[in-house]
Amino acid sequence: MQKGTAAIIGGGVIGGGWAARFVLMGWDVRVFDPDPEAQRKIIEVLANARRSLPGLSDVALPPEGTLRFHDTMSAAVDGADWIQESVPERLALKHKVYQTLQEHCAEGAIIGSSTSGFKPSELQDCATRPAQIIVTHPFNPVYLLPLVELVPTDKNPPELIQRAKDILTGIGMYPLHVRAEIDAHIADRFLEAVWREALWLIKDGIATTTEIDNAIRYGFGLRWAQMGLFETYRIAGGEAGMRHFIEQFGPCLSWPWTKLMDVPELTDDLIDAVAGQSDAQSGMYSIRELERTRDTNLVTILRGLKAQDWGAGKLLNAQDARVAGVPALPDDLTRPIVTVERAVPLDWTDYNGHMNEARYLQAFGDATDRMMLLVGCDADYIATGGSYFTVETHIRHLDEVHAGAVIRVETQVLLGEGKKMHLFHRMYQGDRELATGEHMLVHVSLETRRACDPAPHVAGTLARVASAHTALPRPEGAGKAIGVKG
């Protein structure tokens, strides 16, 4: 994984989200923001990110980078590989910022702007070196949502665009290359259209903020978390497909629905109505509480999609593979093998933050899967019709663990001969032992679902590990029945 130094210019909600993502992905981060509150705010955003992002991954993230605050822009950008500008949406201000920072930053650095509205050509205007400025527009919360709209102009060399994509992918984002610059890029055009329509509905007294939010989150919002507009409508067209759908739905565009396309005036009355309804809807929660709720929900949704290897979850699996590299048996087989190392994700815990009972077995199951993989029972082998099934499990819960803690499972092979694989997993947080899992597996034919011998290369590798592990002391708790004192 490529790492480097990122300078964050402007540390509000968006800048703070960028800082958190870079730091948690191992980058060193330097922040400049003249607001005296910026440091406090960014540290709060980082706390939220620490709570949610590491557990999205099924492998341990690299060690955190450093986070420093600087008094001047020149000190912040000095030596930075990536400079992310997230100052307020005023073009003159942005131009001034670029002029100052281009006096001090490296020519090879990438300057990404978080602008939601300006085109990159507008940003490049008057710049000393337009070639290093692009739009990289993220979505809140930046540390959880993968989308970033990458909008270049023909002034940006292809090498720089590719490097920007690689860096963004490396920190777990999805750079959507917007090929033609346009006001508000792509996603915010949709958000603006919905926002405009929503204001009309409130102004005309048709619906409240609560009703509008429920119309979204109980209906099409659920669809759009996993398929977008077109794939969803392709399905709605049924067997006749997309063309049928357009022919059926398309004419609605010229119906009276479009009558409210002019822009609602933002009167004080309208602002009062929206703010007042929003207070009634969500005022019982602080913004921090809402953020935590949102983040827990997003982690839950993202990890669900990950299990399905679909949409944003597929991106996360690809990121895990990049972070973890290719798994291999360690050279030293005289010690137990580390088969799991990961942060406890938010969706594995109860409302008090303790890891749920069943998730201990999920971690042990992952450890077993990894052990299978290491002895050659990988996806290719399973495709040939053989695999190991767990027939018996014995878990001892020794201590509690919370969301965000990094857990490690060490695995000892107690027996690996014939059809049997007998494993003993120990789960730790640091040196603290949390649980043990003893598991008996049997090799089966996936066709007959009955026990059978594994292929020679699997049997051979397993026997080699088991033989090396016989030198290890038999774990305390192994072979014990429930209720019998160890």
Next chain:
Amino acid sequence: MQKGTAAIIGGGVIGGGWAARFVLMGWDVRVFDPDPEAQRKIIEVLANARRSLPGLSDVALPPEGTLRFHDTMSAAVDGADWIQESVPERLALKHKVYQTLQEHCAEGAIIGSSTSGFKPSELQDCATRPAQIIVTHPFNPVYLLPLVELVPTDKNPPELIQRAKDILTGIGMYPLHVRAEIDAHIADRFLEAVWREALWLIKDGIATTTEIDNAIRYGFGLRWAQMGLFETYRIAGGEAGMRHFIEQFGPCLSWPWTKLMDVPELTDDLIDAVAGQSDAQSGMYSIRELERTRDTNLVTILRGLKAQDWGAGKLLNAQDARVAGVPALPDDLTRPIVTVERAVPLDWTDYNGHMNEARYLQAFGDATDRMMLLVGCDADYIATGGSYFTVETHIRHLDEVHAGAVIRVETQVLLGEGKKMHLFHRMYQGDRELATGEHMLVHVSLETRRACDPAPHVAGTLARVASAHTALPRPEGAGKAIGVKG
């Protein structure tokens, strides 16, 4: 749970979805659709719904109702309590349908229209009894998404509106009462605005269907699955709140982004572009495959939200409570107690549809939670600072089980005295034994996290069950260690 007879007039994707939801919630369903393909299509939709809906619930659904197909509208609506009209969006056709069915249906029946565009007053026009016609506009897939827009007029008596809400809530939906009728109700106005904008982006060559879908599902789509527009923006406003957000973002409405507000012409070229790009994006999957992927993703997202008791997941928990009623110890304590009865949900299974290893423990954990509840260790008790923690678990996997299968856990108390609760769970599908789970729990103080005696009423109830269960034979497999033959 209220049940009755529903007539489905028009059996396309939407009518089929209604039929499936009613049948799976225990209603008898009668379908009329002159299309000779309607029966095949509805049976296919029902198969998808059977695969996904029952497992959304953490309790067993009532037995399925019957599904009958009728040759005439009059036979279909005869005796129906609810009539759902989902015929094509042509007002004259809908008027004709209402005239025919009102000649044959009961005066007390509710006639709901799935129309996405027409106002209820337009539907009631020319009807024999306008008072029984309302708009009940659902979202695809009807059997999974809870939202239904309920739009009445002042011709509908309040009693009927309330009855309609109760029935829709009873089949697991969320009736959003739209207080003022308007073309396209609420949600479809947003969808239309986004659709219009998306067509412009394609027409102008800015983005493809794939790029647009990714801009949605990797970004704001994830947000909208759990919070809507306003709650999300309230957070974006940060500590300064909604008013700050509007003041910052609101003026964008009059920026040039609004220049594309006129209606794009649906030329053949544009239709070709959309259909062609959609083929390139999703053509490798059949519509049935896409439906199954969508449904699995939706179940995963909905069940994730359920675990957080938020958004659509909170609706599902309320529905489970309505279906299950109040749990109580059975009068007959001479037999093991049924502590879990539910369908295996799609998110508990691997890509081959087998229940994952860790989900056996999740089901046993749910059985343990239920047993705790039945002896008085409920939320109120836990709030006083006492609870049971699992210290040891022994699972034997005896047979496999697939998504959709109804599993049942029967629980025998092996010991219940002092701080200890020793349980033996047996999991079945019908008579087939799938697994056993032996669990040792210890009562703890949630403050000190150390073992302590339970309160007298909990200890007393547990002892009463344990005493009754001593008459049961000791289960085969209890007290055994791994690798030791039973």
